[in-house]
Amino acid sequence: MSKLIWLHEDCLRATHQLFTHAQDPAHDKAANAVYIWDDAYMTKMHFGLKRRVFIYESLCELAVDIYAGDTIETLKDMQHRLGVDEIITGKTPNPALKSMMHGLRETVKVSAIADAPFVQMDSPPELRRFFKYWNKAKKNAFLYDGRP
Amino acid sequence: MEKQPTQFPDRAALVAHVKTLSPLRADDGVSETRGGRAAAEALLAAIDPAAYGHSRNYLDGAVTRLSPYIRHGIVSLNEVRNQALEMGDGKAIEKFIQELGWRDFWQRIYAQNPDWLWHDIEDYKTGFAADDYADTLPQDIAAGETDSAAMNYFISVLKTSGYLHNHARMYLAAYIVHWRRVKWQAGAVFFLAHLLDGDPASNNLSFQWVASTFANKPYFFNLENLQKFAGMEAPCDYHTNKFFGGSYDDLALKLFPDMEAL
Ligand SMILES: Cc1cc2nc3c(=O)[nH]c(=O)nc-3n(C[C@H](O)[C@H](O)[C@H](O)COP(=O)(O)OP(=O)(O)OC[C@H]3O[C@@H](n4cnc5c(N)ncnc54)[C@H](O)[C@@H]3O)c2cc1C
Numbered sequence: 001m002s003k004l005i006w007l008h009e010d011c012l013r014a015t016h017q018l019f020t021h022a023q024d025p026a027h028d029k030a031a032n033a034v035y036i037w038d039d040a041y042m043t044k045m046h047f048g049l050k051r052r053v054f055i056y057e058s059l060c061e062l063a064v065d066i067y068a069g070d071t072i073e074t075l076k077d078m079q080h081r082l083g084v085d086e087i088i089t090g091k092t093p094n095p096a097l098k099s100m101m102h103g104l105r106e107t108v109k110v111s112a113i114a115d116a117p118f119v120q121m122d123s124p125p126e127l128r129r130f131f132k133y134w135n136k137a138k139k140n141a142f143l144y145d146g147r148p
Numbered sequence: 149m150e151k152q153p154t155q156f157p158d159r160a161a162l163v164a165h166v167k168t169l170s171p172l173r174a175d176d177g178v179s180e181t182r183g184g185r186a187a188a189e190a191l192l193a194a195i196d197p198a199a200y201g202h203s204r205n206y207l208d209g210a211v212t213r214l215s216p217y218i219r220h221g222i223v224s225l226n227e228v229r230n231q232a233l234e235m236g237d238g239k240a241i242e243k244f245i246q247e248l249g250w251r252d253f254w255q256r257i258y259a260q261n262p263d264w265l266w267h268d269i270e271d272y273k274t275g276f277a278a279d280d281y282a283d284t285l286p287q288d289i290a291a292g293e294t295d296s297a298a299m300n301y302f303i304s305v306l307k308t309s310g311y312l313h314n315h316a317r318m319y320l321a322a323y324i325v326h327w328r329r330v331k332w333q334a335g336a337v338f339f340l341a342h343l344l345d346g347d348p349a350s351n352n353l354s355f356q357w358v359a360s361t362f363a364n365k366p367y368f369f370n371l372e373n374l375q376k377f378a379g380m381e382a383p384c385d386y387h388t389n390k391f392f393g394g395s396y397d398d399l400a401l402k403l404f405p406d407m408e409a410l
Contacts (some may be wrong), residue, residue: 010200011221013185037152037169040251045348046340049166049176050310054344056166057183058222059154066152068169074149090221093259093349118225127260133253134246141245142238 004073004084005033005064008097011090011115012058012135018113031088033064034078036071041096072103079108086111119146179310181216181344188217196233197244204243207313207381215345216310218251225251251350258349264362265352266333273360274326275406281331285338289324297388298374299323301381310344315377321358322368324401327391332359366407370399 005022011124022031042052055148069072087104092113101110124148126132140146152169156162161315167174196210203209217223225248232241232248257264288294292303306312312320317339324335332355339355340346353361357361371392375384386393387409400407 009220015225016224018222023255039170039172042170043172046337046346048341049170049173050179050342051344051346052170052173053163053166053178054181054183054310055220056162057159058185058220059183060156060162061186063183064154066154067149068152069149077149093255093262095262110161115221115224116226118229118248125256127253127257130250131252133256134249137249137252138246141229142233142242142251144233146226146229 002082002084003031003086003088004078004082005031006073006087006089007033007035007059007062007064008089008092009055010092010094012055012062014062016090016113018088018090019112021113032082033062034063034075035059035066036074037066037068038071038074039068041071044096057143071100076107077105079104084108088113090115098118117146177308179308179344181310183211183216183222185222188214188223191217191230191309192223192228195228195231195244196236196287198236199240200247201240204247205315205377207315207378209313211313213311218344219345219347219350254347254353255348257353264356265348268361269356270361272366273364273407274313274366274404275408276404278331281325281329283331283334285324285330285334287329289330289331290338291327294323296323296391297383297385298378298392299389301383306339306342312343316382317354318358318367318392319369319374319378321355322366325355325359326366326368332356332361366404368399368403370394370396 003022005018011018048058067089075087079087086109089101089110092098102108119137121136121140125136140148153165156165163178191212191214191341195212195214198212200212204211214223214228218225218228229245229248232244235241272278289303292300292307294300299320302312302316305316306320321332321335325329325332336352336355339351341346343351353362360366369392371384371386371389371394374389374392378384392399
């Protein structure tokens with residue numbers, strides 16, 4: 001069984017923590033990384049050609065295979081063909097991507113790994129107005145890695 | 149299932165390939181801004197957080213243009229902040245780090261309240277109800293052929309480069325929502341379709357802030373302000389931007405005749 005890295009539009013960076021999570025000491029071969037070029041999804045997200053070229057160009061600098069198709073169908077197909085037992089991806093607030101992850105979880109384990117946080121806080125800030133958030137965030141925002 | 153190519157003889161070949169994958173968008177233009185980590189690192193090395201603090205509101209100020217890279221995780225906010233810390237200390241870089249905080253703030257809201265993204269979070273504070281605003285973007289705005297030379301300039305920059313300075317985004321959003329009385333959602337879709345950094349949270353929640361559905365009052369501007377911050381780049385003379393002329397009080401009376409006093 002193997003792991004598969006699914007990169008989506010929020011995590012196009014080789015140093016994202018999801019790659020560390022994907023390292024499996026039991027396998028000497030690194031997990032494959034894929035990006036699914038999903039035209040219908042991009043249209044739903046209002047991505048124009050400028051953005052699509054920007055994303056494609058960014059992908060070309062990464063060790064990632066690009067496949068065109070519906071995201072869930074393509075990933076499920078790969079999961080079966082390659083015997084994938086875990087899909088590792090980047091955590092996102094985007095509900096459309098979250099619902100894809102939810103759909104995949106019917107048949108495979110999906111781990112969504114958070115990016116390095118901008119600022120760490122002991123308790124969740126109030127998010128009604130920026131300055132309520134900032135009064136809390138500024139305690140660590142000026143520290144390296146956002147924490148003491 | 150066919151693996152797509154990742155090596156091309158030149159950029160034109162890459163663009164041609166992306167067009168074959170995006171049949172409905174094949175007629176659109178492409179920005180000169182390059183994707184990828186190498187381009188992001190060059191911008192990151194060139195940031196000037198201290199100059200940013202006093203010049204960021206001017207269209208030719210020391211802004212970073214890192215947003216498309218941050219938006220797609222090509223660089224993290226953490227990396228940008230850490231880089232700023234290496235370039236200066238507390239007071240000088242305060243404003244810069246606070247602006248990074250805006251992105252973190254919007255992303256946290258997105259995670260906690262995704263249903264806020266396309267719906268009015270609060271009522272408009274303009275004296276108008278949501279139904280008083282048009283549902284669709286007027287054609288002259290989409291085409292950059294409005295009666296304002298400055299707005300046409302911003303629309304053209306947005307459409308060709310996929311980037312607009314923050315202040316230009318505020319001007320154009322306020323023009324769409326308050327001068328043209330169009331729902332912020334229609335403006336937000338227009339921006340998302342063109343911005344390389346188009347982000348549902350930063351974009352839509354900023355639009356709601358301008359509109360006043362996520363703020364205590366509407367954001368609007370006058371010609372004097374436009375000339376001061378944008379005059380070095382955009383055509384801001386009175387004759388081609390008449391309806392922005394006047395004091396804030398005069399404009400408030402014209403734009404929001406039924407609004408309670410600010
Ligand atoms: C109507 C409107 C729509 C907007 N739409 C978007 C959008 O779709 N995507 C987007 O990333 N930003 C959006 N912004 C916020 C802001 O305009 C851009 O992040 C900024 O102009 C990007 O340019 P820069 O990288 O040179 O920013 P800099 O001023 O150099 O700031 C550095 C980074 O901090 C973050 N940042 C700075 N100011 C803000 C802010 N006010 N809100 C959120 N993040 C901020 C960005 O990640 C930016 O790259 C919008 C603002 C308005 C008023």
